[in-house]
Amino acid sequence: MTRPASHWPRALAALAAGLAVAVALSWAWLRAASAGGYEERARAEAVGAVTRLAKAVEQAGAEGDAARAALSAWQADQPAGTVGRLVIVSGARLEGSTDPRDVGERAAPRRLLRDEKWAYDQAQRLRGIVLENAEQGFARAEVEVERLEGRYALGAPVRKDGAVVGAVEVDRPAKPPPAAPGVPAALAAVALPLLALLPLRRAAARRGPALAAALVLYAAGVGGFAAWALRLAGGGGEGVRALGLSAAVGLALVLFVALGGAARARAALVRHRVAYAYAIPAMLGMLVLVFFPFLYGVVLSFTGQTLYNTSAPLTEIWVGLQNYVEILRTFAFRMPDGSPSFYWTLAFNVIWTVTNVSIGVSVGLVLALILNTKGLAFRPIYRVLLILPWAMPNYITALIWRGMFHRQFGVVNYARMLFGLEPLSWFDETFTSYLTALATNGWLSFPFMMVVSLGALQSIPADLYEAARVDGASRWQQFKAITLPSLKPALVPAVILSVVWTFNMFNIIFLVTGGDPSGTTEILITQAYKYAFQQYRYGYAAAYSTVIFLILLAYGVFQNRVTRATEGI
Amino acid sequence: MRNRSLLALLAALLLPGLASAAEVVVWHAYRGAEKSAFEKVVAAYNARPGNPNKVTTLAVPYDAFADKISAAVPRGKGPDVFIFAQDRLGGWIEAGNTVEPIDFFLDDALKARFIPSTLEAMTYRGSVWGLPLNYKCIALVYNKKLVKAPPKSSAELEALAKKLTQRGAGRFGLAYSYADYYYHAALQNAFGGRVFDAGKPVLDASENVKAAELLQAWIKAGFMPAEPSTALITSLFNEGKAAMVFSGNWFLGEIAPGIDWAVTTLPALTEAGGKPMRPWTTVEGVYVAAPSKNKDAAFDFVKYATDLDAARIMALEGRQSPANAKVYADPKVAADPVLAAFKKQVDVAVPMPNLPEMTMVWSPATTAMGSITRGGDAKGALAKAQAKVAADVANLRKSK
Numbered sequence: 023m024t025r026p027a028s029h030w031p032r033a034l035a036a037l038a039a040g041l042a043v044a045v046a047l048s049w050a051w052l053r054a055a056s057a058g059g060y061e062e063r064a065r066a067e068a069v070g071a072v073t074r075l076a077k078a079v080e081q082a083g084a085e086g087d088a089a090r091a092a093l094s095a096w097q098a099d100q101p102a103g104t105v106g107r108l109v110i111v112s113g114a115r116l117e118g119s120t121d122p123r124d125v126g127e128r129a130a131p132r133r134l135l136r137d138e139k140w141a142y143d144q145a146q147r148l149r150g151i152v153l154e155n156a157e158q159g160f161a162r163a164e165v166e167v168e169r170l171e172g173r174y175a176l177g178a179p180v181r182k183d184g185a186v187v188g189a190v191e192v193d194r195p196a197k198p199p200p201a202a203p204g205v206p207a208a209l210a211a212v213a214l215p216l217l218a219l220l221p222l223r224r225a226a227a228r229r230g231p232a233l234a235a236a237l238v239l240y241a242a243g244v245g246g247f248a249a250w251a252l253r254l255a256g257g258g259g260e261g262v263r264a265l266g267l268s269a270a271v272g273l274a275l276v277l278f279v280a281l282g283g284a285a286r287a288r289a290a291l292v293r294h295r296v297a298y299a300y301a302i303p304a305m306l307g308m309l310v311l312v313f314f315p316f317l318y319g320v321v322l323s324f325t326g327q328t329l330y331n332t333s334a335p336l337t338e339i340w341v342g343l344q345n346y347v348e349i350l351r352t353f354a355f356r357m358p359d360g361s362p363s364f365y366w367t368l369a370f371n372v373i374w375t376v377t378n379v380s381i382g383v384s385v386g387l388v389l390a391l392i393l394n395t396k397g398l399a400f401r402p403i404y405r406v407l408l409i410l411p412w413a414m415p416n417y418i419t420a421l422i423w424r425g426m427f428h429r430q431f432g433v434v435n436y437a438r439m440l441f442g443l444e445p446l447s448w449f450d451e452t453f454t455s456y457l458t459a460l461a462t463n464g465w466l467s468f469p470f471m472m473v474v475s476l477g478a479l480q481s482i483p484a485d486l487y488e489a490a491r492v493d494g495a496s497r498w499q500q501f502k503a504i505t506l507p508s509l510k511p512a513l514v515p516a517v518i519l520s521v522v523w524t525f526n527m528f529n530i531i532f533l534v535t536g537g538d539p540s541g542t543t544e545i546l547i548t549q550a551y552k553y554a555f556q557q558y559r560y561g562y563a564a565a566y567s568t569v570i571f572l573i574l575l576a577y578g579v580f581q582n583r584v585t586r587a588t589e590g591i
Numbered sequence: 592m593r594n595r596s597l598l599a600l601l602a603a604l605l606l607p608g609l610a611s612a613a614e615v616v617v618w619h620a621y622r623g624a625e626k627s628a629f630e631k632v633v634a635a636y637n638a639r640p641g642n643p644n645k646v647t648t649l650a651v652p653y654d655a656f657a658d659k660i661s662a663a664v665p666r667g668k669g670p671d672v673f674i675f676a677q678d679r680l681g682g683w684i685e686a687g688n689t690v691e692p693i694d695f696f697l698d699d700a701l702k703a704r705f706i707p708s709t710l711e712a713m714t715y716r717g718s719v720w721g722l723p724l725n726y727k728c729i730a731l732v733y734n735k736k737l738v739k740a741p742p743k744s745s746a747e748l749e750a751l752a753k754k755l756t757q758r759g760a761g762r763f764g765l766a767y768s769y770a771d772y773y774y775h776a777a778l779q780n781a782f783g784g785r786v787f788d789a790g791k792p793v794l795d796a797s798e799n800v801k802a803a804e805l806l807q808a809w810i811k812a813g814f815m816p817a818e819p820s821t822a823l824i825t826s827l828f829n830e831g832k833a834a835m836v837f838s839g840n841w842f843l844g845e846i847a848p849g850i851d852w853a854v855t856t857l858p859a860l861t862e863a864g865g866k867p868m869r870p871w872t873t874v875e876g877v878y879v880a881a882p883s884k885n886k887d888a889a890f891d892f893v894k895y896a897t898d899l900d901a902a903r904i905m906a907l908e909g910r911q912s913p914a915n916a917k918v919y920a921d922p923k924v925a926a927d928p929v930l931a932a933f934k935k936q937v938d939v940a941v942p943m944p945n946l947p948e949m950t951m952v953w954s955p956a957t958t959a960m961g962s963i964t965r966g967g968d969a970k971g972a973l974a975k976a977q978a979k980v981a982a983d984v985a986n987l988r989k990s991k
Contacts, residue, residue: 142694142695146717147718151716153716157789157790158789158791158988326989328987328989329682329947330685330987330988332686333686333687359979425822429817430818431823447818447965449961450961537954555950556953557986558987559986
């Protein structure tokens with residue numbers, strides 16, 4: 023019997039990996055926090071400077087020598103390298119400037135030059151924002167701040183008699199932020215616990231003590247660094263959360279390596295390297311084309327992103343669960359303003375799916391049984407004709423059906439009139455509007471079911487029926503005891519598939535009813551489309567789509583159970 | 592490696608000389624005659640003596656065009672110049688880094704070149720963002736065999752339309768997409784109605800209610816077909832079963848060769864105190880893309896494309912209605928009855944709102960129009976639409 027391998031090297035590796043990751047993450051947070059705090063103070067100072075300038079210029083009458091004097095007075099208190107400009111929109115004038123280049127021929131006042139178009143555009147933009155804030159009660163920032171490499175570019179509107187006539191624009195150097203603190207401390211927090219583990223080679227040879235030593239030393243290293251960092255950065259709930267998260271990530275890594283998970287994963291990778299090599303392109307493709315957009319959509323659903331703030335970082339427009347609450351809150355079929363609620367749309371969607379699939383299956387099955395009659399003449403011709411609806415692009419079919427339900431010229435109303443009935447405005451009532459979509463989708467969906475059932479019918483051995491006849495079974499008994507059970511393995515997957523298709527059947531609803539009347543025949547997917555592309559509420563639409571995904575996920579789990587139950591047949 | 596440094600050296604030597612020469616890429620969605628006319632304008636621009644710039648065009652399929660602009664331009668992957676109607680302008684401006692403001696380049700002489708309402712369509716938040724190229728609006732198209740003298744007022748229109756209607760035979764005096772809010776706006780604007788007032792939705796303004804009630808009276812009089820889709824109107828007109836149609840430039844290409852037709856301005860509304868019907872104009876603007884590296888060259892082309900020579904080519908060969916007002920003094924253009932009629936119409940037309948919130952209006956407005964055309968309570972239907980639009984707009988603007 024060989025002596026079991028010592029657990030000490032593994033504990034050392036686990037401690038090194040965990041500490042390195044946790045301390046690196048904590049240190050990154052510390053650096054960001056200290057730079058962020060500095061940046062915030064510098065930014066506020068710059069905004070203060072430009073606001074003071076705008077006020078001073080306004081008091082000096084916004085234009086003329088008095089305004090220029092106010093500008094130079096302001097310049098005197100500013101750090102070296104600061105440049106202030108006063109731009110007047112009317113006539114695109116540079117009214118005043120402290121730019122050292124603006125002397126002689128370029129001295130203010132003068133018309134702005136081509137390469138100063140940005141200054142004019144900024145003044146126009148600020149004027150527009152102030153105007154809109156006043157007219158429509160928005161609260162958009164009326165001072166523009168842009169952080170550029172080594173400087174701030176700022177702009178603030180200048181008013182005269184209540185109206186914005188121009189802007190002051192300031193270019194202010196930014197001092198580089200102080201060096202990030204704590205590199206030696208971080209190195210110490212990693213190195214000291216490792217050094218402490220070195221002499222424990224013998225004591226930590228067995229599994230239990232090795233793990234315990236690694237965990238204790240990990241806690242000491244990370245805890246020490248976190249306490250130090252929090253004291254330096256001023257702490258706060260956010261810091262505790264960020265450092266706690268880094269510690270948790272590191273701890274997971276320690277356990278993963280120390281308990282042998284890493285070794286096993288590596289062994290599996292090496293053993294099946296060919297399989298993994300083959301799978302990598304597909305995995306990368308899925309990652310980029312499926313998982314990334316999906317995760318982005320889910321993240322988006324927690325934000326209030328709309329057309330107006332697409333360029334804002336997602337953290338700034340984070341609203342948590344608000345979108346979901348808004349979607350699910352009104353627990354009734356109607357919203358307070360009378361429009362259909364989420365639950366109405368969901369109920370309609372479920373009814374739509376169930377009725378469509380039932381029609382598709384029953385019509386398809388009946389036609390398949392007819393086509394399966396022995397000795398039927400011209401069978402190939404019937405079969406081709408019945409598959410045609412499926413072969414046509416469904417956009418075209420949908421538009422033709424919509425035309426057929428026209429009130430005055432549609433063929434359906436024409437047929438009603440032949441029987442002495444009044445023509446109907448099909449899209450004016452929820453129920454009749456639903457019938458038009460149902461008819462269209464029924465027409466589109468039966469060929470698939472027919473083809474599936476026909477294939478299955480033809481594979482039922484004829485001797486089964488013969489034996490049944492010998493035993494004296496009636497046609498109905500034969501159908502119930504032989505045909506239906508033999509069709510089940512083919513029909514169940516087909517039904518499951520067509521439920522998913524129908525649930526998200528965008529084209530038919532969008533083109534035939536368009537949600538008429540008043541959005542009552544909308545299904546979830548068309549409603550999500552409207553939120554995203556008619557109302558530009560991207561975050562809300564993403565939340566709506568996520569809810570649709572969750573519903574289909576629940577259905578998928580249920581479907582898995584059902585297929586497993588039918589696998590034996 | 593050596594090649595690259597050589598290239599860099601060459602570039603450094605040549606760049607001062609090339610500073611004004613630039614390649615300008617233009618995206619548009621024109622097809623057929625409009626496309627060849629526009630390409631002729633571009634060729635004429637490139638061939639001007641002493642012109643250092645080279646303009647190349649790319650025709651993008653219309654249905655993908657707007658999304659392509661929204662996706663490509665802000666990331667700097669788009670063209671230098673693009674052409675699109677003003678209805679998406681507000682959205683692009685709000686999204687940012689798409690359309691370059693061009694106020695800085697404008698002077699009064701340049702502004703005076705255009706029909707005022709088309710320049711107004713290019714104005715958002717008090718700044719001008721593009722130059723208007725062509726406009727489209729609805730006017731009165733009539734079958735000359737059935738209508739000898741087109742009606743000048745709605746009283747005449749109603750009398751004439753009633754006379755020409757035989758419902759049993761499927762003949763109608765007047766056919767237009769009256770359930771479509773875009774067409775209905777012509778009536779609404781005549782009463783002084785509007786969709787937005789200083790940026791706030793006002794669908795239920797009392798003028799809008801009056802216009803809706805006039806439409807209901809017209810429907811009740813029975814001289815228009817029910818559920819009028821554009822396909823139906825085209826086929827009625829082509830079979831000689833619709834005497835008059837309210838439609839735009841796009842309709843003319845679909846008229847059957849056997850029909851003898853003419854275009855004139857929409858009648859004045861007797862019910863609105865004799866004020867003319869004022870349809871919405873959609874204006875195709877030429878915009879400089881904000882991330883373009885050749886903005887000066889791009890604007891130079893924009894100016895040329897909206898100038899007199901270009902407008903003449905587009906009017907006479909592309910059969911478009913240029914936004915350049917001076918071109919209508921050209922003898923050949925003035926002699927063209929269709930162009931002249933649309934020019935007369937656009938002089939009283941109103942630019943369709945270019946606010947991004949306009950997309951939220953269509954769906955509730957269509958619902959309201961459905962209820963109004965079925966004879967429902969006009970005031971109630973508009974109030975309902977107003978409530979919905981106001982709520983949607985508030986939801987969107989919360990983030991602003």
